[in-house]
Amino acid sequence: xxxxxxxxxxxxxxxxxxxxxxxxxxxxxxxxxxxxxxxxxxxxxxxxxxxxxxxxxxxxxxxxxxxxxxxxxxxxxxxxxxxxxxxxxxxxxxxxxxxxxxxxxxxxxxxxxxxxxxxxxxxxxxxxxxxxxxxxxxxxxxxxxxxxxxxxxxxxxxxxxxxxxxxxxxxxxxxxxxxxxxxxxxxxxxxxxxxxxxxxxxxxxxxxxxxxxxxxxxxxxxxxxxxxxxxxxxxxxxxxxxxxxxxxxxxxxxxxxxxxxxxxxxxxxxxxxxxxxxxxxxxxxxxxxxxxxxxxxxxxxxxxxxxxxxxxxxxxxxxxxxxxxxxxxxxxxxxxxxxxxxxxxxxxxxxxxxxxxxxxxxxxxxxxxxxxxxxxxxxxxxxxxxxxxxxxxxxxxxxxxxxxxxxxxxxxxxxxxxxxxxxxxxxxxxxxxxxxxxxxxxxxxxxxxxxxxxxxxxxxxxxxxxxxxxxxxxxxxxxxxxxxxxxxxxxxxxxx
Amino acid sequence: xxxxxxxxxxxxxxxxxxxxxxxxxxxxxxxxxxxxxxxxxxxxxxxxxxxxxxxxxxxxxxxxxxxxxxxxxxxxxxxxxxxxxxxxxxxxxxxxxxxxxxxxxxxxxxxxxxxxxxxxxxxxxxxxxxxxxxxxxxxxxxxxxxxxxxxxxxxxxxxxxxxxxxxxxxxxxxxxxxxxxxxxxxxxxxxxxxxxxxxxxxxxxxxxxxxxxxxxxxxxxxxxxxxxxxxxxxxxxxxxxxxxxxxxxxxxxxxxxxxxxxxxxxxxxxxxxxxxxxxxxxxxxxxxxxxxxxxxxxxxxxxxxxxxxxxxxxxxxxxxxxxxxxxxxxxxxxxxxxxxxxxxxxxxxxxxxxxxxxxxxxxxxxxxxxxxxxxxxxxxxxxxxxxxxxxxxxxxxxxxxxx
Ligand SMILES: Cc1cc2nc3c(=O)[nH]c(=O)nc-3n(C[C@H](O)[C@H](O)[C@H](O)COP(=O)(O)OP(=O)(O)OC[C@H]3O[C@@H](n4cnc5c(N)ncnc54)[C@H](O)[C@@H]3O)c2cc1C
Numbered sequence: 026x027x028x029x030x031x032x033x034x035x036x037x038x039x040x041x042x043x044x045x046x047x048x049x050x051x052x053x054x055x056x057x058x059x060x061x062x063x064x065x066x067x068x069x070x071x072x073x074x075x076x077x078x079x080x081x082x083x084x085x086x087x088x089x090x091x092x093x094x095x096x097x098x099x100x101x102x103x104x105x106x107x108x109x110x111x112x113x114x115x116x117x118x119x120x121x122x123x124x125x126x127x128x129x130x131x132x133x134x135x136x137x138x139x140x141x142x143x144x145x146x147x148x149x150x151x152x153x154x155x156x157x158x159x160x161x162x163x164x165x166x167x168x169x170x171x172x173x174x175x176x177x178x179x180x181x182x183x184x185x186x187x188x189x190x191x192x193x194x195x196x197x198x199x200x201x202x203x204x205x206x207x208x209x210x211x212x213x214x215x216x217x218x219x220x221x222x223x224x225x226x227x228x229x230x231x232x233x234x235x236x237x238x239x240x241x242x243x244x245x246x247x248x249x250x251x252x253x254x255x256x257x258x259x260x261x262x263x264x265x266x267x268x269x270x271x272x273x274x275x276x277x278x279x280x281x282x283x284x285x286x287x288x289x290x291x292x293x294x295x296x297x298x299x300x301x302x303x304x305x306x307x308x309x310x311x312x313x314x315x316x317x318x319x320x321x322x323x324x325x326x327x328x329x330x331x332x333x334x335x336x337x338x339x340x341x342x343x344x345x346x347x348x349x350x351x352x353x354x355x356x357x358x359x360x361x362x363x364x365x366x367x368x369x370x371x372x373x374x375x376x377x378x379x380x381x382x383x384x385x386x387x388x389x390x391x392x393x394x395x396x397x398x399x400x401x402x403x404x405x406x407x408x409x410x411x412x413x414x415x416x417x418x419x420x421x422x423x424x425x426x427x428x429x430x431x432x433x434x435x436x437x438x439x440x441x442x443x444x445x446x447x448x449x450x451x452x453x454x455x456x457x458x459x460x461x462x463x464x465x466x467x468x469x470x471x472x473x474x475x476x477x478x479x480x481x482x483x484x485x486x487x488x489x490x491x492x493x494x495x496x497x498x499x500x501x502x503x504x505x506x507x508x509x510x511x512x513x514x515x516x517x518x519x520x521x
Numbered sequence: 522x523x524x525x526x527x528x529x530x531x532x533x534x535x536x537x538x539x540x541x542x543x544x545x546x547x548x549x550x551x552x553x554x555x556x557x558x559x560x561x562x563x564x565x566x567x568x569x570x571x572x573x574x575x576x577x578x579x580x581x582x583x584x585x586x587x588x589x590x591x592x593x594x595x596x597x598x599x600x601x602x603x604x605x606x607x608x609x610x611x612x613x614x615x616x617x618x619x620x621x622x623x624x625x626x627x628x629x630x631x632x633x634x635x636x637x638x639x640x641x642x643x644x645x646x647x648x649x650x651x652x653x654x655x656x657x658x659x660x661x662x663x664x665x666x667x668x669x670x671x672x673x674x675x676x677x678x679x680x681x682x683x684x685x686x687x688x689x690x691x692x693x694x695x696x697x698x699x700x701x702x703x704x705x706x707x708x709x710x711x712x713x714x715x716x717x718x719x720x721x722x723x724x725x726x727x728x729x730x731x732x733x734x735x736x737x738x739x740x741x742x743x744x745x746x747x748x749x750x751x752x753x754x755x756x757x758x759x760x761x762x763x764x765x766x767x768x769x770x771x772x773x774x775x776x777x778x779x780x781x782x783x784x785x786x787x788x789x790x791x792x793x794x795x796x797x798x799x800x801x802x803x804x805x806x807x808x809x810x811x812x813x814x815x816x817x818x819x820x821x822x823x824x825x826x827x828x829x830x831x832x833x834x835x836x837x838x839x840x841x842x843x844x845x846x847x848x849x850x851x852x853x854x855x856x857x858x859x860x861x862x863x864x865x866x867x868x869x870x871x872x873x874x875x876x877x878x879x880x881x882x883x884x885x886x887x888x889x890x891x892x893x894x895x896x897x898x899x900x901x902x903x904x905x906x907x908x909x910x911x912x913x914x915x916x917x918x919x920x921x922x923x924x
Contacts, residue, residue, distance in 0.1 A: 028542060102761045111727050127824040128849070150744075172688045183686060183693070186663050203900030207849045208660070209820020211875035212899055213906065213920075214649075217662060217695025221688050238744045265604050266773070267716030308744060309778035316772055368684040372604040400685040401605075440686035448689070460679045463672070463909070464691045470905035484692065491909075 026066035026108065030087065034069045034111075037079045042117070044068040053112050056097045056104040057159075058410060058447055060360040065092070065106035072117045074134075074192070074200075074230045081228065082198030084111060090476045092404045093224045095136065095167030098159045100364050101445025103171070103223050103481055110479070113228065115166050121145050122231070127365050129236045130189060130206065134470065135166025135229050142234070150173035151236040154181035157441070158349045169229050171275075172221030172455035174441035176272040176348065179308075179399040181237060183441065185220040193219060196472040206233055216468065223443050224478040240271070240306035244317035245341045248329040249297035253277060253382070253394075256299035259327035259376035263303065264371060268320055272304040272398030274348055277378075280355060280393040280406075284347040287354035291347025297330070301398065302348055351395040352406070358407035363420060367428060369436035371401040380430045388423040402440035403431065429454070444482045458489035466491045524569060531563055532556050543651045546586060550594040554611075554669060554677060554708040560590060561706065562675025564915050572917045573702050575613055575641025578811060578873075579648065583883040590787050595708055596775040601626045606668060606714040607683055612707045628714040631658035631770075633803060634850065635810035635879075642708045646718060650818075650879055651700025652807055653768065655807070656847050658715075659747030660889050661684075662698040669709035670697055673911025674915025683711045684778070699877075701891045703903075704916040720776035723799035724791040725758075726765045733765040734827050737846035738785040740767070741823065745782055746847075752830075754842040757806050766802065767791065806843060813841055813854035815881045817862070821849040823872040825902060830872065836865045852879075859888040883919070890922025 030047045044050055045067050066089075071077045076484075085092050092106035094114045106112040118134035121142060125131065126149045133142060139160040143152040156175035163173070169191070174183040181187075190204035199387055204216035219226050250256040256275055263273065276284070281293045281300060293300050303320055307313045321332045335341035347354075356362050369377045379392065385392035396404040405427055409420045412418045428438050430452050438444075438451040452461060465483045469475065525547050525558055528537055538548040551557045555828050557802070564571050574588035592613030600609040603626040608653065610619055617638035625632060633652035635647045646668065649661045658664070667681025670693075680693030697707055724738060733752055740750060749768035758764035767783055769776045786793050794802060810837075821829045826846045833842065833853055841854040866876040866889070878891045895903065903920070 075737050125824075128822045130822075172692070174686055178686075180577065182659065182663060185692070186659060188779040195898075199898055202896050203899065203904070205820060205873055205875050207817070207820040209872065209875050209877065210649075210851065211705065211820075212895050212903055213700040214662060214695045214698060215899065215902060217698070220695075225691075237748075241744070261604050264606060265716070267719060269715075269771075307775060308746070309775065309782070311770065312775040312778040315774035319772075368686050370602065370607070370684060372602070397686075402686045419836060435690045436684050437682045437687050439688050440684070441688055443688050444690065452690065455682065459676045460693075461690070463676070463678045463693065466909045467691055467693070467696070470902060470909055474858050494784045 026085065030089065031067055032084060034067070034080060037083065038069060038071045038076050038494070042070040042072065044070070048242045053097065053114070055095070056099045056102060056509040057364070058100050058102045058445070060363065061102040061105060061446055063105045063107050065112035066108045066110055068112040068114055070117050074118065076288060077113070077118070077194050077228060077230055078200060079319060080113065081194050081196065084478070085197050088476070090475070090479045092478045093166070093170070093228045095164030096138070096162050097123070097219055098163045099167060099171060099445065100366065101447040103443055103445035103478070105446065115164065115228070123365050124149065124236070128206070130233055131236055132231060132233050133165055135164060135169070137165050139165060139168060141162055147237050150237050150239050153187065153234055154178070154237045155184045155187055158352060165234070166229050168218050169232055170222065171441065171443045174397065174400070174402065176274050176397060179273055179397065180269050180271040185217060187222050188216055188232065189235055190233035191216055191219055191229050193227040194230050195227040196474065196477045202515040204233070205320045208235070223445060223482050225468050225482055229475060235269045239310050242310040242313040243304065243306045243341065244313050245335040245344055246303040246317060246321060246324070246332055247293070247335070247344055248301045248303065248324040248332045249294045250299045250301070250329055251297065253299050253378045254375040256301055256329040257378055257398070258299060259324050259329065260374060262323050262327050263320055264399060266319070266323055268305070268316060270303050270320065270399060271306040272302065274302040275394065275396055275398035276300050276302070276348065277394040279391060280351055280395040283358055283393060283429040286352055287350070287357060289347050289350040289354055291343050293347060294331070296449040302344060318443050348395065355393050355406055355408065359410060361409050361411040362409045362426065363409070364442070365403070365405045365407065365427060366439045367403050367425060367431035367436060368440035369401045369403065369431050369434045371399070373434040374398065374401060377403070377430060377434050381427055384423050384426045384430070389420040389421055390419060400440065401436070446481060449482070449484045453482050453487040458487060460486035477508065527567070528560065528588065529562065531559055546588050549732055550591045552594045554595070554671065557590065557671045557706055557708055558675045558677050561671055561673060561915060564588070565674040568913065569915065570917055571609065571915055573706050575644040576615060576639050578637050578640050579644045580880050581882055584919070585742040585883070586917045590706065592641060592706070592708070598622045600809035601628060606716065608712045609683065609712055610642055610710055610712065612646070612710060614642050615639040616642060616645065623714060624717060627717050629717045630658045630664060630712055631715050632661060632664055633807060635807045637808050637811050638804065638842050638892055642710055646698055646707055646710055647700065647702050648879055651750035652847060653751040653803070653843070655771065655850070656845050657746065662695050664713050665698055665710060667711040667921055668694050668697050668707050670707045672705045672794055672916040673913065678705065681711065685713065701918050701920055702916055703907050703920045706916070718770040720769070720771060720773040720775055722769045722780055723794045723802065724767050724769070724780065725794060726787055726791050727760055727762045730763045730830065731827070733763055734846055736765055739786045740783065741847050743782065743786060745779060745786070745841060747779065747783070750845065750847050752844045752846055753806055754839055756808050757843055758802070758839045759805065763831060768803070808850065809841060812855050813856065815857050815885065816879040817850065817856040817876055818850055818852045819869055819874055819876045820852070821872070823847055823849045825849070825872070832868065833865070836868070859885055862889045865894070886919040886922070888923050891920050893922055903910050
């Protein structure tokens with residue numbers, strides 16, 4: 026990239042905070058998705074909101090595209106930039122600006138790490154409820170952009186239900202405040218449409234979030250099953266009975282083995298086909314006890330071999346540690362791991378899980394499942410070696426078939442990891458040309474030149490024409506040619 | 522051909538509800554989403570202005586237009602999946618009919634919007650009007666999994682889907698919720714349900730507003746989280762004094778525990794209502810908001826709740842007021858001039874508290890707008906979105922007002 030841009034940026038944020046050398050840029054060539062990598066033209070790390078504005082204005086003047094980036098833990102390639110784009114890294118904007126105990130809210134900069142906010146709120150008996158498994162690393166800006174979920178979102182709701190207001194720097198460098206501290210949208214719900222927009226609508230520079238009291242009473246159950254189907258049916262039984270667990274997570278045998286072989290061994294029974302981790306919480310010990318009893322008897326009635334209740338906070342911690350570090354543990358099974366993400370109606374979990382197992386067998390792949398069962402949000406994870414093109418080919422076919430299976434069951438292609446680059450090709454399977462075009466047009470209201478995070482989320486070629494919107498090829502170019510992808514999915518693979 | 526003839530040729534004779542009397546505009550009731558698209562596509566081409574109504578019970582059908590599009594024939598519940606706790610319903614279905622059909626399958630939509638029982642689902646979504654249950658279950662948008670809507674130029678657009686979590690594409694569902702019809706006509710709604718609660722108790726406490734607000738503070742400080750905690754003015758509660766009403770919903774054990782804790786607050790004076798009393802209490806309060814000419818809501822913070830209430834009572838009146846102290850929101854109904862509303866809105870805006878006009882006669886709506894002036898930089902975005910979804914301004918909606 027032009028060295029004069031680097032020096033102009035250095036003039037705004039300081040030389041130390043512009044990364045232009047090849048070796049420095051390599052650090053930003055990937056996010057959490059192992060199949061895509063791309064070297065950004067430059068990386069710039071502003072330290073304040075005003076520096077963000079100055080940088081974005083400069084880029085606007087020069088018509089240079091840019092990509093906001095938090096911690097880079099995203100699993101859909103959303104934080105990748107190509108050589109013609111600048112990566113705008115927000116990790117230095119990491120101040121917690123306010124914790125308002127009386128109103129149970131906090132104002133933070135986008136680079137604040139999720140778990141750090143909860144830790145800061147804990148002395149006030151409050152927490153930030155959405156808890157992605159990556160919470161010790163991912164940023165709130167990334168959470169907002171992806172509308173992140175987590176185990177406890179079953180009861181407390183995903184990110185979008187916790188964002189009250191946003192300060193956004195648009196692609197032209199203008200600053201706009203969306204929402205209001207009390208959560209009333211103040212006009213149409215622009216906060217709602219910004220959350221989950223994957224960096225396409227601008228840069229969130231200030232985030233007002235809701236804080237929730239920590240539960241006083243918690244019970245955590247571990248139930249193990251000798252079949253996936255029985256575990257899947259138990260999920261429906263619990264939800265159907267009107268219980269609202271704080272979390273309801275499932276892990277299959279392959280995941281259990283990986284966890285038990287790792288330093289995060291949680292004492293999950295190795296011979297189980299699946300375990301369910303069920304957490305109930307509330308204010309009253311007696312009531313939560315009663316609900317835990319009810320859940321336990323439902324689990325037993327559905328064929329659980331054992332139902333174990335964590336005796337104390339330490340045991341509970343251990344049970345959760347296994348779940349939260351499951352991806353890491355599975356990462357040891359093979360060189361690479363694709364963490365898939367899809368959603369199905371809860372009641373179709375048993376069938377879909379069996380179909381996924383059949384797909385894995387057909388392609389001779391190891392697929393491990395660890396997921397938010399209570400929401401029907403699946404994570405079938407495929408272990409593989411990305412150096413072997415033949416394996417990669419099987420992985421891509423299997424992934425496409427898994428997506429097609431979930432769509433056929435009435436589900437969707439992503440519940441929390443986003444579309445990014447990885448899922449662009451599946452978008453036309455869930456939305457028609459008009460709906461995609463409408464989304465594209467909305468993006469252009471926020472960013473008429475499509476300069477923020479170009480080429481993500483909307484497969485522009487699949488959009489029907491929309492008044493006033495040229496079907497810019499700009500976006501699609503970097504998907505295939507500029508970003509190196511290990512994946513080249515033949516469209517025939519989707520016809521299953 | 523006259524407009525009426527064209528519409529009849531397009532959708533069939535019986536799509537036009539009744540032969541309009543002189544001076545009235547035709548009321549068209551398309552029977553399917555496709556028919557809505559056909560009608561709006563034609564209106565867009567012909568330059569007709571269309572006002573949209575559900576059952577016509579919330580916003581008065583008085584906006585100047587060439588025709589009325591009513592969703593009342595889109596009144597089917599197309600799917601209820603009690604196991605998955607999701608349902609799909611057309612936008613014109615009445616709230617009471619929807620609630621009944623869900624209850625028959627053991628399912629519940631945890632929303633209690635203001636208005637009469639027959640109010641349409643689409644109107645609740647389009648105006649984003651949640652009731653007291655918002656405290657426990659969130660605003661209207663939190664209950665939506667997806668919507669299908671028709672743009673002002675007749676395109677059918679799908680936002681979201683039918684599953685519990687969904688981040689495929691941008692969230693057009695939230696964009697539609699509470700947009701007062703500015704971005705299209707909602708025709709189909711995918712809903713997130715709950716199991717019909719096994720226990721549902723309402724307790725009330727009467728007294729001066731200040732005292733009840735103090736009790737609400739105590740409840741919050743104790744981390745009690747009733748499904749609803751609402752402060753109602755005497756006229757609204759049909760009592761001598763102000764009422765603080767708490768609704769507890771959930772498993773019998775949880776409700777019993779909460780009830781015990783609640784009675785420990787405010788010197789044990791909370792008194793339970795019998796089931797049918799409770800039902801009448803909440804539905805009367807909801808319906809009252811459809812009886813007065815003007816209704817608005819303000820969205821503040823829990824901490825400033827008392828000052829906010831004072832301000833509203835002082836600048837307008839305090840006859841018909843319902844406040845959620847734990848949420849920081851207030852709903853008000855009564856008579857108010859454009860001037861007074863503007864003044865109150867300006868005062869509130871200075872405190873970062875928006876005032877949303879929920880219902881009013883057209884003259885007032887068009888003067889002050891549902892939202893009024895936006896914060897800096899928001900106006901161009903809303904205008905851009907309106908142009909995107911309704912390029913010729915076919916749909917009549919008073920979002921900003923004259924300001
Ligand atoms: C082991 C592991 C477990 C995970 N578990 C979960 C889980 O349980 N639930 C879940 O939802 N996700 C999970 N994820 C995915 C990921 O952590 C989330 O998507 C997270 O929200 C990304 O945050 P980040 O800071 O890393 O964002 P990045 O990866 O840096 O960026 C993600 C997207 O956000 C945009 N972005 C970042 N900051 C901003 C900003 N300030 N303004 C505008 N756009 C911005 C980027 O452009 C990009 O499109 C997991 C990932 C890993 C590696």
